[in-house]
Amino acid sequence: MNAWRLLSKGKNFMAIDFSKCEIRTPESPLELKRLYQMLAEVFPVEKDFFEGLIDGSRTLYNWRPYTLYHGDEPLGNVSVVMFQLKSGTGLQETAGIASVATPERHRGMGIARQLMEHVLKKIDGRNLPSVLFTSMPRVYSGLGYQVVDQGVMQVSVKPMVQADGLTILRLTRLDSGDLATIEKLYSGLLPYDGKLLRDQECWHHYASAVNNSSKTEFAFCRQNGSTLGYARLEHEADRILLDEFYAPAASREVNTALWNWACEAAGEKSKKIISLALPPAHGLWNLLNLEGLAAKPETGMEREVFMVRMPMRKPLEWLPGLRWPLSGKF
Ligand SMILES: CC(C)(COP(=O)(O)OP(=O)(O)OC[C@H]1O[C@@H](n2cnc3c(N)ncnc32)[C@H](O)[C@@H]1OP(=O)(O)O)[C@@H](O)C(=O)NCCC(=O)NCCS
Incomplete structure (x- = not known):
């Protein structure tokens, strides 16, 4: 210059x-x-x-x-x-x-x-x-x-038939106990290459950002007092975005319960679309497929x-x- x-x-x-x-x-x-x-x-x-x-x-x-x-x-x-x-x-x-x-x-x-x-x-x-x-x-x-x-896909809101015995705990704020639960599931499940490592400081900032946001919501899927999986969504203008979904890949029940929570959260705000920002190896894609819920590349959203x-x-x-x-x- x-x-x-x-x-x-x-x-x-x-x-x-x-x-x-x-x-x-x-x-x-x-x-x-x-x-x-x-x-x-x-x-x-x-x-x-x-x-x-x-x-x-x-x-x-x-x-x-x-x-x-x-x-x-x-x-x-x-x-x-x-x-x-x-x-x-x-x-x-x-x-x-x-x-x-x-x-x-x-x-x-x-x-x-x-x-x-x-x-x-x-x-x-x-x-x-x-x-x-x-x-x-x-x-x-x-x-x-x-x-x-980033392979963001979208699916129409449609709940699946869910097994008994699982409960969903909905959270809009995270305390230190919630954060420890999320941290454990995040580091233990879905070990794909390219996954972001989150150290203690990163989790601290993560919780601070969540607790300052009115658009983020979490669900814990629980059974007999233990949390088996969690998911996170963002409320967006005409849809919700599922951007974290940590459930045991082999557990159709946990995946279904968390999916149904996302459908419920969307329905409460009269939203008909769920966008998914999840890695290609994620078990949810397979479940959606088996349920005949076709995921299409996302449209109508400027990211x-x-x-x-x-x-x-x-x-x-x-x-x-x-x-x-x-x-x-x-
Ligand atoms: C984007 C921004 C940082 C550019 O700053 P700047 O000092 O004017 O940029 P420069 O003069 O160094 O230009 C750098 C390059 O960007 C290009 N560019 C700059 N502004 C542009 C614009 N509005 N649209 C398209 N290209 C642009 C220039 O042509 C130049 O390309 P070249 O290096 O191939 O010739 C500035 O416009 C800004 O702060 N915007 C608002 C904040 C923002 O959007 N930040 C980026 C977020 S990722």
Whole structure:
């Protein structure tokens, strides 16, 4: 990029000398506050969240910002969130790209590009794959990112015949006991490659996000005092989205009971569609098939696309099969 660019301040333009700008990670409370204020301006729908970060009531998981500064003014930001994914018997470290933001008055001058190139140099240096969610794939395609379809499907609401003896406990908030139950089922069931590992800190953020949301609901499927499976859904405009479903694959009863809860939750809000964001190996697909409930690729919903990139733009190898839990968007 040219060293000098015009920076618009309202209707006035001022020249900005990019050779005098630097990319650094804000450390002091004042610098972080200014960054959160800038992010609240760029992402108005997440204003409450960033205000929560400012007043200390919210925190971020593994989030490392790289901010372009002109003096003490943040001109743009890209953050990196590190994750571990299950890969065979080991783990694959993966970088998530988040909070890509340039305030409107500074756009179109290559700031996001400069920050992405800076961050990708670090990610390539560590030979790591990276992933992101975006509604603007054009911003990332020139940097080697490719869209990977998340395979979201939709099914009409239709309950199945359910066995006796199972109960469903519905929850809209999680306390520490509920969280421990979910954590145990999540780590014990459905061990597919690419599954996101959630450490204690990640679960802490997970519960905090759930407890601040009015759109998320859980069901525990219980029998004789033990919880055999759980599922999570999000209430969306014309449908519900099932984005976690942890039940023993061989248990038709538990899968059925949790499916019926999803149908009940949809019916209560007069919704006729259930969208499913679940990995291809999930046992629910088979059950739906056996019950004659045809799952079709999702339509009528605008979701952010998921993009992936191998280090040094190498071929994608295993990345096209990666399914990121929509409940774990970062
Ligand atoms: C997206 C955003 C970060 C771009 O910032 P920017 O500093 O203006 O971007 P740059 O000038 O560095 O442009 C980077 C690339 O994105 C492209 N781009 C930028 N804005 C674009 C837009 N609105 N639509 C399509 N492409 C766009 C540029 O053409 C450029 O492509 P190139 O590198 O192949 O030439 C900024 O518009 C923004 O903050 N938007 C609101 C928040 C947002 O949507 N963030 C992304 C969430 S994933």
